[in-house]
Amino acid sequence: MVQFNLKKREITLKIVYYGPPLSGKTTNLQALFTQADQMNRGRLVTLETKDDRTIYFDMLPVFLSASTGHRLSFKLYTVPGQPLHNTTRRVVLRGVDAVAFISTSQRDQLDANSESWANYRENLAANHLDLHDVPTVIQFNKQDLPDSLKPEEIRAVQEYSGLPTFPASAIHNTGCFETLAGLLKRLWGHLADRQALDVRLGLSLEEFEQAITRIFGNTMKRHG
Amino acid sequence: MDELNLELTFSLADVAHKDRDLYREVCQSYFDLYGVAIKVFDDNGSILFEVPGPSALCQYCFKIPPCRQACIHLVNTIRRDLPPFQTVQKTTCFTGAEYRVAPIHYGTDVVGKVLFGPFLPPELRDLPAEFLAMDRSIDSWEAWEAAKRFRRINPRLADQIAKNLATVIEVMAFVGFKGLMTTNMHVQSLSEAFEEINQKNQKLESQIARLRELNNQRASFLAAISKEIKAPLTSLIGYAEMLQEGVGGALTEDQKEFLKTIIDQGESLFAITQTIEELSRIERGQVEITPKPVAVVDLLDRIVRQGKRLGAPRDIQVKLIPLQDPIPDLFVDPDKVHSILQRIMNNAVKFTPSGGHIEVSARDDSFFGATHNSDNPAVAISIQDTGIGIPPEHVGQIFDPFFTVHRGPEHPYSGTGVGLAIAKAYTDAHAGRILVQSTPGQGTTVTVFLPTEPPGPLEQ
Ligand SMILES: Nc1nc2c(ncn2[C@@H]2O[C@H](COP(=O)(O)OP(=O)(O)OP(=O)(O)O)[C@@H](O)[C@H]2O)c(=O)[nH]1
Ligand SMILES: [Mg+2]
Numbered sequence: 001m002v003q004f005n006l007k008k009r010e011i012t013l014k015i016v017y018y019g020p021p022l023s024g025k026t027t028n029l030q031a032l033f034t035q036a037d038q039m040n041r042g043r044l045v046t047l048e049t050k051d052d053r054t055i056y057f058d059m060l061p062v063f064l065s066a067s068t069g070h071r072l073s074f075k076l077y078t079v080p081g082q083p084l085h086n087t088t089r090r091v092v093l094r095g096v097d098a099v100a101f102i103s104t105s106q107r108d109q110l111d112a113n114s115e116s117w118a119n120y121r122e123n124l125a126a127n128h129l130d131l132h133d134v135p136t137v138i139q140f141n142k143q144d145l146p147d148s149l150k151p152e153e154i155r156a157v158q159e160y161s162g163l164p165t166f167p168a169s170a171i172h173n174t175g176c177f178e179t180l181a182g183l184l185k186r187l188w189g190h191l192a193d194r195q196a197l198d199v200r201l202g203l204s205l206e207e208f209e210q211a212i213t214r215i216f217g218n219t220m221k222r223h224g
Numbered sequence: 225m226d227e228l229n230l231e232l233t234f235s236l237a238d239v240a241h242k243d244r245d246l247y248r249e250v251c252q253s254y255f256d257l258y259g260v261a262i263k264v265f266d267d268n269g270s271i272l273f274e275v276p277g278p279s280a281l282c283q284y285c286f287k288i289p290p291c292r293q294a295c296i297h298l299v300n301t302i303r304r305d306l307p308p309f310q311t312v313q314k315t316t317c318f319t320g321a322e323y324r325v326a327p328i329h330y331g332t333d334v335v336g337k338v339l340f341g342p343f344l345p346p347e348l349r350d351l352p353a354e355f356l357a358m359d360r361s362i363d364s365w366e367a368w369e370a371a372k373r374f375r376r377i378n379p380r381l382a383d384q385i386a387k388n389l390a391t392v393i394e395v396m397a398f399v400g401f402k403g404l405m406t407t408n409m410h411v412q413s414l415s416e417a418f419e420e421i422n423q424k425n426q427k428l429e430s431q432i433a434r435l436r437e438l439n440n441q442r443a444s445f446l447a448a449i450s451k452e453i454k455a456p457l458t459s460l461i462g463y464a465e466m467l468q469e470g471v472g473g474a475l476t477e478d479q480k481e482f483l484k485t486i487i488d489q490g491e492s493l494f495a496i497t498q499t500i501e502e503l504s505r506i507e508r509g510q511v512e513i514t515p516k517p518v519a520v521v522d523l524l525d526r527i528v529r530q531g532k533r534l535g536a537p538r539d540i541q542v543k544l545i546p547l548q549d550p551i552p553d554l555f556v557d558p559d560k561v562h563s564i565l566q567r568i569m570n571n572a573v574k575f576t577p578s579g580g581h582i583e584v585s586a587r588d589d590s591f592f593g594a595t596h597n598s599d600n601p602a603v604a605i606s607i608q609d610t611g612i613g614i615p616p617e618h619v620g621q622i623f624d625p626f627f628t629v630h631r632g633p634e635h636p637y638s639g640t641g642v643g644l645a646i647a648k649a650y651t652d653a654h655a656g657r658i659l660v661q662s663t664p665g666q667g668t669t670v671t672v673f674l675p676t677e678p679p680g681p682l683e684q
Contacts, residue, residue, distance in 0.1 A: 042330070047402060056413075062332070063332040087417075
């Protein structure tokens with residue numbers, strides 16, 4: 001749910017990293033944290049972990065400034081993937097604006113992806129939301145592992161679901177920015193359609209994309 | 225139900241207040257290092273912490289009205305304005321002294337600031353002419369002497385010090401707030417879990433109540449049916465007996481034999497109806513237990529005699545194992561206990577093949593108590609047979625009155641259920657306990673634990 005703060009002239013958008021246990025949601029946020037320009041991000045909040053497993057959530061705040069003087073602020077959350085923490089997942093998902101679904105590319109873990117996807121749909125419904133309301137992209141993480149899903153298999157998922165897919169290897173810092181950029185682009189289009197946010201903030205899709213790329217410029221440098 | 229709240233609203237004043245001594249210690253250590261005054265403000269411009277430095281020049285200025293005004297104006301500006309995200313601002317006083325203002329961040333917000341100063345830049349050799357011109361009463365020598373009390377700090381270093389202190393405070397606040405959020409999540413998820421358990425409990429309780437109700441209905445339904453069956457059954461047996469006695473004319477030997485079977489089966493059916501009625505009375509709490517002291521030996525003698533009678537036709541030996549030590553009297557209803565033992569004995573005989581053995585024994589079992597949860601001393605009475613035994617998976621079920629019904633009539637244990645259910649119900653009514661140990665093919669030992677004293681205050 002887009003939040004407007006008049007006093008601070010700030011618009012806050014909530015992005016949630018969802019997905020099965022150990023798929024690399026936290027790792028994605030860590031990668032983004034190291035890439036982001038420190039002028040545009042806050043500290044990465046990691047709330048209580050047990051053996052490095054998320055119990056509550058992680059949160060990375062990022063913002064960009066529009067020429068109108070407004071601030072566009074993104075809060076990137078992860079959910080805990082373990083089945084046991086469903087209540088927390090449901091709560092973290094409340095008021096979400098867009099979701100990066102981090103699935104794993106490991107062939108023997110595909111059931112976990114499906115289970116988590118079903119759980120995502122359930123928790124959306126529990127929050128009175130629907131896939132149409134929430135721009136979603138799918139990341140296939142851990143591409144570095146042997147026998148991981150092949151590009152054509154990932155493309156098949158994209159064709160079947162109609163959702164953008166992104167291969168990634170979060171632990172090596174590849175694909176994380178592309179996933180987020182793809183998601184934010186989709187979200188921006190969605191908000192332009194529904195709330196004309198682009199016009200109101202004087203921020204076209206193209207300018208928006210440029211701003212995002214600037215913030216995560218470290219990636220761009222890395223890719224040459 | 226209140227839903228979980230993800231994030232609390234951050235307030236530097238609240239977070240810092242909890243650890244104020246630590247924050248003071250940090251500010252003091254910066255002062256000790258640089259000798260420059262330090263102030264920490266929240267986002268409303270209220271001072272949270274402060275370590276004052278040399279103030280001779282300020283005091284001097286405050287006595288001179290135009291300077292005082294300029295000073296107040298400067299202080300107000302510093303107080304009011306929040307520095308932008310990730311910057312260090314330089315503010316110069318009309319006296320030529322300098323300040324640095326560094327933002328304190330939380331997330332992507334500026335939530336407070338650090339004020340470092342006044343200090344003198346190293347190159348300042350004289351007080352600014354504009355300052356000296358502010359009032360005729362200003363004595364340049366006296367003012368300069370006062371100004372020289374300020375430390376001299378290199379501007380670049382001053383930037384770094386201010387930023388550094390702001391970062392330290394920021395990190396302390398970050399960690400403190402994280403702890404707060406975690407506790408908040410703990411508490412909220414605990415209460416959510418508690419709420420869920422409560423709801424489940426309520427559901428279970430209502431299910432239990434429903435089951436009880438069904439059980440009662442079933443018991444009274446069975447009792448009603450068996451009353452209905454009893455009348456026609458009585459006349460059926462009656463007529464069969466009349467036939468047997470020759471009232472309807474002479475009978476062949478075969479016919480007599482058939483009639484005998486009809487009467488025997490009719491009578492066992494009649495016994496079942498009585499048992500069902502009794503069980504239903506027990507279940508509905510209509511059976512009264514009148515306990516009194518009863519000698520164990522008397523009970524045993526009686527049951528052994530009965531067992532011998534029952535076992536004689538099939539050559540089953542029933543014997544009493546002599547009691548080792550004197551055993552305390554039971555405090556029970558003798559008729560009900562006899563009924564318990566009788567039903568156990570009936571089963572033992574029924575399932576022991578011809579030529580088998582049944583042993584009856586008793587021991588003082590005060591140490592363990594009649595029930596697991598009472599220290600009411602007990603006596604254990606055992607009836608041990610060499611019968612077919614009960615497979616372990618059925619041991620728990622034999623007290624279920626409908627056990628044999630579930631199993632079907634062809635089942636070898638058919639007919640045990642209702643009788644043992646009564647034994648169990650009576651034992652429960654005495655706050656006692658029945659233990660069944662069985663090895664299929666070798667035999668079964670049924671032990672009844674019964675109290676030797678009136679129930680303690682806990683049970684009442
Ligand atoms: N090989 C490989 N391992 C990865 C990759 N990304 C994450 N991992 C590893 O996978 C494990 C789990 O990563 P996390 O980021 O903690 O996973 P998570 O999705 O946050 O897990 P939960 O918080 O329990 O839901 C860690 O050991 C990571 O180092 C990747 O791209 N390749
Ligand atoms: Mg995690």
